[in-house]
Amino acid sequence: MLEGGKINTRQAIALMVTMVLPTAFLFVTSVTGHLAKQDGWISLLLSIFTALLIGWVAVNLSLRFPGKTLFQYVELILGRWLGKFVAFLYVLWYIHINALIIREYGSFLVAAFMPETPISVFMLLILAISAYAVRNGLEVFTRVNEIIFPLILVTVIVTSALATPEMDLKRLQPVFVENGPVPILKAAFMPAAWMSEIVMLAVLSPYLTQIKDGYKIAATSTLITGTFLIISFVGGIATFGPEVIGGWLFPALNSVRVIHLANFLERLEVTVMVVWVAGALVKISVFYWAAVLGSAQWLELKDYRPLVLPVGIILFATSIMLHDSILDLFVFLGTAWPPFALTTFQGGFLLLLLAAAIIRGKVGKRK
Amino acid sequence: MARFVKPLRARQFGRGQSNAGHSGVEEQPKENDYSSQDLQSLDLSADLQTNLGQIKAILSECSDVIYREFDFAQDDRIKLAIIYVDGLASKSQNSDQIMRALMLDAPLVEERVEFTRERAFTLIKKKLLTVHQLDETNSLGGVIDAVLSGDTVLLVDGHTFALINGTRGWEGRKVEESQTEIVVRGPREAFVETLRVNTSLIRRKIHNPNLKIEMMKLGQVTRTEVALAYIKGIVNDKLIAEVKERLERINVDSILETGYIEELIEDNPRSPFPTVFHTERPDKVAAQLLEGRAAILVDGTPYVMTVPFLFIESLQFPEDYYERSLVSSAARLVRLFALLISLLAPSVYVAIITFHQEMLPTSLLLSLAAQREAVPLPAIVEVYAMEIAFEILREAGIRLPRQVGQAVSIVGALIIGEAAVRAGLVAPGTVILVALTGIASFTYSYSSSLSIRLLRFPIMALAATLGLYGVICGVLTILVHLSTLRSFGTPYLFPVAPLSPGGQKDVAIRAPWWAMSRRPRLVGMNNLRREAAGLKPKPPPTRGKQ
Incomplete structure (x- = not known):
């Protein structure tokens, strides 16, 4: 067994939420607010439905091949050669998406907190800690997440609550009429791409103690993530209004900046940094783990640990080379990425795989 | 002793097969020497003098071993000898229960029973020796082991068995109050060396x-x-x-x-x-x-x-379970907070002073800046110097003779406190911080505080180079490390990670005893329930009717 760990349903839900929320929390408000203005919450609702659908596909597919990860069962569906090819693409995909996450992470820290520090310092440090976690297996970063997860939720709730004096819900009006359906649909793409990272369940499912809880995990974690995204979006819009929000890179940071309490609790941006760094550690670890596990299964190795270092080096190099600047990265994430992700690895491919599995009679009536 | 202790060789440290008595020690036989392996397999002979000679050879140059040969009562056909270590075996027991019994009291029994050389052994064992604990052995090794652990061995001429009398009685410390783990409420006795x-x-x-x-x-x-x-x-x-x-x-x-x-x-x-x-x-x-x-x-x-x-035990103390639950829970939270302070306070201070001045309210920032104006050192050097000074004082405090300890700690406190501030070497804020950190590290378990003390220093270096981001990375690394740890298979951070909802009753708070009806899940999984349900005290049912 490559990965000996098993995680229970509660741990999996927490892991899936932390895998999506911290990054989405920081970026989604801006993009959605930019495109859909005050109606962005409708886009978020739409994206929740999309993510639920994709989560359903991923879990349904996994339940047909219990005990196998995505990288293994594509071979069963598509045959050895084509399967190997697709599995390889998925490994590349996990490296690509993780490189983007690492880059986002570094860019945020450089832009928002420490502009004079080279970005590679941040990326190397977080990669080193992730590598340590990944080397020790799924159970370890799941346990780390069990401590981080409540901290993230509490921080989001408390900072939102503290910012309420500055909020004005009238800024959410008028609903719908001003923008119309097209911007709302457009704005739904990015959060949907983010939340459909739930596809990770297709890799994770063999390591769940209760495999049948897959649907529950997908639905619960998507709903929790969605709720928190909507809270943060509504809070942001109610505080600043859609025009201002759309122009910022990190609206969540500004939402926290407005907090003034008793002339002592102010400038709480550092809490955002804490949540962000801690959440990013878990997120990067999960994707890192998927990439490492995937390559080990693709190469049919007995142990994935020798691959941790090489994959880490590839991740580091890729994350630096992929984009020239933070603007380049954000334009890519805001425009090209969501349709690409949704039509291929985080949606389209899975639908095709599911269809192929059904057609090729791999159903086998096994649950 | 030189013959008994044979030099350890590297190859002996392999995974040895253990023998039944859990001694776990294996020895290679060695020619012309009485190693332990030889002794266990060497039988006693029937001749008393041969046995004594062998034992004396093994225990040669052991001046504290005493051999006492005597005859059984008036009957000089039956020769006896006892062997014991002076200071380990109780002398009064030896003389009363063994020698007196065999030399003086024996005739009382002998009147009715006929003693012969052949039956002597059984009769001595059954009728004469008045010691509480009696074993026998037929190997030389058994004899040596018994003698060296404080028992008295009785050899009877003509028999290949030796009697081991439980006469352990050496000078030891009395059971006293614990020196290092003190409680206000609860039993005071502590373990001793025996x-x-x-x-x-x-x-x-x-x-x-x-x-x-x-x-x-x-x-x-x-x-x-x-x-x-x-x-x-x-x-x-x-x-x-x-x-x-x-x-x-x-x-x-x-x-x-x-x-x-x-x-x-x-x-x-x-x-x-x-x-x-x-x-x-x-x-x-x-x-x-x-x-x-x-x-x-x-x-x-x-x-x-x-x-x-489990890591959480660093915050649990016996007194928590004796005092009222609300009070104990508050104390737990204080300890948790103190643990975070002792790990993070100096590094957060350094990070904020060096990188994130904007986080402080203006008035606090001004007061800190005024303090630090005259200080020639950067914050990190200052904090490092003070922390190291504090560690030196603490180490000295443990090692110093009690008579001078007091004086040194007062002088030390003055030096790192008052004088250093007066001389303008450190800011008063730093002194407060270092003192708080030092004191906070005494609120939770000593052995964990040693590790936390150690980890404080690398995190301070991270804080000085990368600010709060460095601190966060340091904490996350520790967190990942803690998550990898297991103690005999149980995850170290249980019951927080993996989360056990029932286990939370004894983590940040200490639930009342009637609510803690189950043992910690991963520790006591063999038998979870420890008390009956519904133990919560209720007012007597008659009260409402009156």
Whole structure:
């Protein structure tokens, strides 16, 4: 067994939420607010439905091949050669998406907190800690997440609550009429791409103690993530209004900046940094783990640990080379990425795989 | 002794097959020498003088071994000899219960029974010796072991068996109040250096036949007695098997303290965090046993180890369970907060002063800046210097003779406090911070505070280079490390990660006893329920009707 760990349903839900929320929390408000203005919450609702659908596909597919990860069962569906090819693409995909996450992470820290520090310092440090976690297996970063997860939720709730004096819900009006359906649909793409990272369940499912809880995990974690995204979006819009929000890179940071309490609790941006760094550690670890596990299964190795270092080096190099600047990265994430992700690895491919599995009679009536 | 102690060779430290008595010690036979292996297989001869000669050869140059040869009563056909170590065996017991019985009281029995050389052994054993504990052995090794552990061996001429009289009685410390783990409410007694006294202290708390205490001998040279205590039916059998296996694997020359064993059996030998708990309080050990843990006692030290050890136990103290639950819960939270302060306060201070001045309210920032204006050193150097000064003082405080200790700590406090500030070397804020950090590290378990103290320094370096981001990375690394740790198979951060909702009753808060009806899940999984349901006290039903 490559990965000996098993995680229970509660741990999996927490892991899936932390895998999506911290990054989405920081970026989604801006993009959605930019495109859909005050109606962005409708886009978020739409994206929740999309993510639920994709989560359903991923879990349904996994339940047909219990005990196998995505990288293994594509071979069963598509045959050895084509399967190997697709599995390889998925490994590349996990490296690509993780490189983007690492880059986002570094860019945020450089832009928002420490502009004079080279970005590679941040990326190397977080990669080193992730590598340590990944080397020790799924159970370890799941346990780390069990401590981080409540901290993230509490921080989001408390900072939102503290910012309420500055909020004005009238800024959410008028609903719908001003923008119309097209911007709302457009704005739904990015959060949907983010939340459909739930596809990770297709890799994770063999390591769940209760495999049948897959649907529950997908639905619960998507709903929790969605709720928190909507809270943060509504809070942001109610505080600043859609025009201002759309122009910022990190609206969540500004939402926290407005907090003034008793002339002592102010400038709480550092809490955002804490949540962000801690959440990013878990997120990067999960994707890192998927990439490492995937390559080990693709190469049919007995142990994935020798691959941790090489994959880490590839991740580091890729994350630096992929984009020239933070603007380049954000334009890519805001425009090209969501349709690409949704039509291929985080949606389209899975639908095709599911269809192929059904057609090729791999159903086998096994649950 | 030189012949008995044979030099240890590297190849002996392999994984040795253990013999039935859990002694776990194997020795290679060596020609022309009485090594332990030889002795165990060497039988006693029927001739008293031969036996004595052999024993004297083995115990040559041991000036504290006493040989006393005498005749049985008036009958000089039956020759006897006792051997014991002066100072280890109780002399009064020897003279009253053995020699007096055999030399003077024997005629009382002899009147009715006919003594012959052949029957002497059985009769001495059954009718004459008045010692409480009596064993026999037919090997030379058994004799030597018994003598060296304080028993008195009686050799009877013409018999190949020796009688081992339990006469252990040496000078030891009395059971006193614990020096290092002090409580306001709760029992005060602490373990001592004698293993038997320690087991009795545990037995006195748990009057139950299921409390098992297994013995073994560890250390090829020291032959130290080690006891494994657990409560059958509560403890997980797999845990006991695992502990035994790890103990039997130990093959070293000496065990002088539980720390020797701790380092040889722990799960993560390179971790700065302790994964084995030790205490000198019997009530603590009893509570641990009742939660399903195993205790390891070592002769010669008042510290008893218990496994598995979870990180949360650093914050749990016996008094929590004796005081009212609300008060104890508040104390827990204080300790948790103090733990964070002792790990992070200096580094957060350095990070904020160096990188994130904007986080402070203006008035506080101004006051800090005014303090630091005259200070010539950067914040990190200042804090490092003060922390190291504090560590030196603390170390000196432990090592100094009691008479000068007081004076030195007062002078030290003045130096790092008042004088350093007056001289403009450090800011008053730094002194407050370092003092707070130092004091905070005494609020939770000592062995964990040692690790936290150590980890404080690298995090300070991170804070000085990367600001709060460095601090966060440091904490996350520690968190990942803690998550990788296990103590005898139990995740170190249990019951927080993996989360056990029921286990939260004894983490940040200490729920009332009537609510803690179950043992910690992963520790006491063999027998979870520890009290009946519905124990919450209620007002008597008659009250409403009056």
